[in-house]
Structure formats: structure tokens, C-alpha cells
Amino acid sequence: MSSGLRIPDDEKGHDLNMFCIPKHxxxxxxxxxxxxxxxxxxxxxxxxxxxxxxxxHHIVALCVLxxxxxxxxxxxxxxxxxxxxxxxxxxxxxxxxxxxxxHSEESTNKVxxxxxxxxxxxxxxxxxxxxDIVETGRTMMTLLPLLEAHNPKMVKVVSLLVKRTxxxxxxxxxxxxxxxxxxxxxxxxxxYNEYFxxxxxxxxxxxxxxxxxxx
Amino acid sequence: xxxxxxSEEKHESAAIVINxxxxxxxxxxxxxxQHYCDDLECVYIxxxxxxxxxxxxxxxxxxxxxxHHIVVLCVLxxxxxxxxxxxxxxxxxxxxxNxxxxxxxxxxxxxxxRNDQSTxxxxxxxxxxxxxxxxxxxxxxxAIVNTGKTMKTLLNHVEQFKPKMVKVASLLVKRAxxxxxxxxxxxxxxxxxxxxxxxxxxYNEYFxxxxxxxxxxxxxxLKYRI
Numbered sequence: 001m002s003s004g005l006r007i008p009d010d011e012k013g014h015d016l017n018m019f020c021i022p023k024h025x026x027x028x029x030x031x032x033x034x035x036x037x038x039x040x041x042x043x044x045x046x047x048x049x050x051x052x053x054x055x056x057h058h059i060v061a062l063c064v065l066x067x068x069x070x071x072x073x074x075x076x077x078x079x080x081x082x083x084x085x086x087x088x089x090x091x092x093x094x095x096x097x098x099x100x101x102x103h104s105e106e107s108t109n110k111v112x113x114x115x116x117x118x119x120x121x122x123x124x125x126x127x128x129x130x131x132d133i134v135e136t137g138r139t140m141m142t143l144l145p146l147l148e149a150h151n152p153k154m155v156k157v158v159s160l161l162v163k164r165t166x167x168x169x170x171x172x173x174x175x176x177x178x179x180x181x182x183x184x185x186x187x188x189x190x191x192y193n194e195y196f197x198x199x200x201x202x203x204x205x206x207x208x209x210x211x212x213x214x215x
Numbered sequence: 216x217x218x219x220x221x222s223e224e225k226h227e228s229a230a231i232v233i234n235x236x237x238x239x240x241x242x243x244x245x246x247x248x249q250h251y252c253d254d255l256e257c258v259y260i261x262x263x264x265x266x267x268x269x270x271x272x273x274x275x276x277x278x279x280x281x282x283h284h285i286v287v288l289c290v291l292x293x294x295x296x297x298x299x300x301x302x303x304x305x306x307x308x309x310x311x312x313n314x315x316x317x318x319x320x321x322x323x324x325x326x327x328x329r330n331d332q333s334t335x336x337x338x339x340x341x342x343x344x345x346x347x348x349x350x351x352x353x354x355x356x357x358a359i360v361n362t363g364k365t366m367k368t369l370l371n372h373v374e375q376f377k378p379k380m381v382k383v384a385s386l387l388v389k390r391a392x393x394x395x396x397x398x399x400x401x402x403x404x405x406x407x408x409x410x411x412x413x414x415x416x417x418y419n420e421y422f423x424x425x426x427x428x429x430x431x432x433x434x435x436x437l438k439y440r441i
Contacts, residue, residue, distance in 0.1 A: 002241075002243055002244060004244075005240060005244050014231060017229070017271075018229075018230075018231050018268065018271060019267050019268065019270070019271050020267070020270050020271050020274060035263065035264050035267040035268075036263065036267055037261065037262065037263020037264045037265065037266045037267040038261050038263050038264050038267075039263070040263045041245055041246075041261040041262055041263040041264075041427070042244060042245065042261075044245070044246050045243075045244060045245050045246045048246055201267070
């Protein structure tokens, strides 16, 4: 398991006019941080690593929705391409889950998994959870026990991005695209109040834009 | 990979600058043909980044010369991948804009490398009858400019046919101490003086089937040596 492509803290990224950016965002972005093509190349490799480990048995790909599914779609395209070009292939089914946190009488935060078909259908399958970004790790640490309870054969987590942040609870996914510094990033899988979904590169947002697109 | 691009208003010559110390990416972060597993040092420029940069070059080119018949002169063999992808992006722009520009492609071959050293001799093959260039906007598409000698020879040859305008697009430009001082109009990446392969750039005909631009390992250099 590689720890992903590590982007150092002092990485400056690229000037905006080295790439194609939607005109309406030109004043909102500081730099291009991770070009779309690099994301695609890295994702292609993740697909291969995943198939190597999990391709022996029915895979259920579980997309965690907080809104974005871009990474999920692209990753699955690469997995499907591998699947249809090998001598053996495995059934690949998909599902989408949303995590809703709520408070109960106990003081602990609880999380409900909604939107999926019966979670008991995960029993004896290879489950692949697909996340866009892991920061504190709280989401995963909450979700994993809930899924384990349904006796899957195997559960693995792939996250496109993992942030280096002091707020991290120490959780590390099985497959990591990029390990990134604690910067304000938008584009590709990362929206900001629903904006920047139409931006294909991951970019650094500038100060003005943070105010401009505030909820 | 860092960019410290020359801040210019115009598109021309601004490029992604790859600094001398750039170590590239580890091979196990990407996919590549297994038959090259011992022959590569690192992934230098991933295929996807090449694509993204090419997309932008296509836009810059169309902005500048998209007003008149374009004849594209592709320098084979190393230039074919860059040329194909560049033209695809130009076509997309052409399809979706109000005006569409007739564009034709022609090919020439220049042979001047043995192993990883540039030789003195240079031959231009297939470019004798270039009367099609007369009066047109010519875009020469090359994979890499090193000393600039090849390009200068080619430009002299092309000028004889009296084109309206000649521009050169090169995916890579090497910062070489022996720099002939030639700078193409459109540059994808400015790189240090190391020998790179992949994305149609070969080492004695090998590595053209590699998607990413990589640095060849010593093992690779020996294995495929002539």
C-alpha cells in the first residue's frame, strides 16, 4: 500500500494561465494545485491497485455522498476498463450513501447511513468505500463499524485526497491518491457551497472568493 | 513540480518551468507498460498533465493564428503524439466556435540522434515539395527543442516556400548550456538537460509506447543501446 503522491507543504502549484480554466473563475483562484490530468493518471493506478487486491470477488463500490461523486465516477471507469480487459472479471455493483449525523439522549454524536439498499446485502462481499477527501477521519471511523456489522468479506477505503492536518484522528485509508497540505482547495471533487463543480483542476481558492461564495 | 512562469502578457514562450532539482514521481504511483519496469528512473511529466497543458496551448494557438488557413507541419516521429493530441484540442475549439478554420497536416522527418547524443548530420525527409505552405499560416509541431539547431535548419528550409506566417509549437524545450538561443512560439514545458523518453520520445526507437514522459534508467540505456 503506497501512501499516495505526497504534495509538500511548500508546493506552489502552477500559474493559472498555464492551463484552461473556466473564465468565470479566473478572479477566484490563486493557483492550479493538482491538474485534472494528474488526478486521472493517479486514479488509473489506484484502480489497478484496487483490482489487484479486491478483484477476486464481487465488489460493491460505495460512494460517500456529501454532494460530490466525480472521483467515484472516474475511478469506476478505470476499474470497469480493467474488468472488461482481463481473462477473468468480477461483478461490480455500486451504491450511494449519505451520512446524516443526529443527536440522541446520549451525549455522543450518532451517524445514520441513509440512501443505500439494505446494508445486509454487503454480507460476504468485497466492499470498497470511495471518498473524495479525508481530513479528521471522523467520517470513516464512524462509518466503518456500521458496515463491518453486516459481515462483508472485506472492507477497503479509497480516498482521492488525505489532508495533513493537526485535527487528524490518525485514520489512514487503504488507498490514497494524494497526500496534501492544509490548504483551501476547490475543483474536481471539491465544491465550495455548490460552486466549482465545473472546474476540472484542483485549485487554491483566494481570499476574495471565500467571501464571495460564502453560504 | 513548480511553476515560476515568465510573467508576460502574450502567450508566446511562457511555459511550465521544471527546475533542475525536480526528482519526478515514483513509478509505483502510476501505470506504465510492464516491459519497461527496470528501464525507467521516474515519471517526469505524467500523461494527464501533458494533456492539460496541450489543451491550453491549443487555445493560445487558435487565439493567435486561427484566422486563416493553417498548415500543420508535424516533425516525425517524436512529434506525432503531441501533434495528434494538439490537433484534437484545436479541432474541439474549431467545432464549438463560430468560425471554423480549414486545417491540413503534413509530415516531415528529421534524423539526428544516435543513442542519446545529437549528431552533426541532419536529414529532412519528405519535406521537399512544400509548395502547399505558400501564403498560409504554418504551424510546425515538434516534440522537443534542444540546441535549436534542428529547428533553425527547418525554418530556413520552410521560409523558402514563402508562407504567410510561421509559428513553432514544441511540447518540451531543454535548458541546455549549448543553447542555440532558439525559443519556439509555444512551449509546453521547459525542462533541465536530462534525457527523457515516452509520449512518442524514443531512445533508439524504444519507449514510444509509453504514455508518460519519464527519465530512462542506466539499465535502460545499456539494454537498448545500439
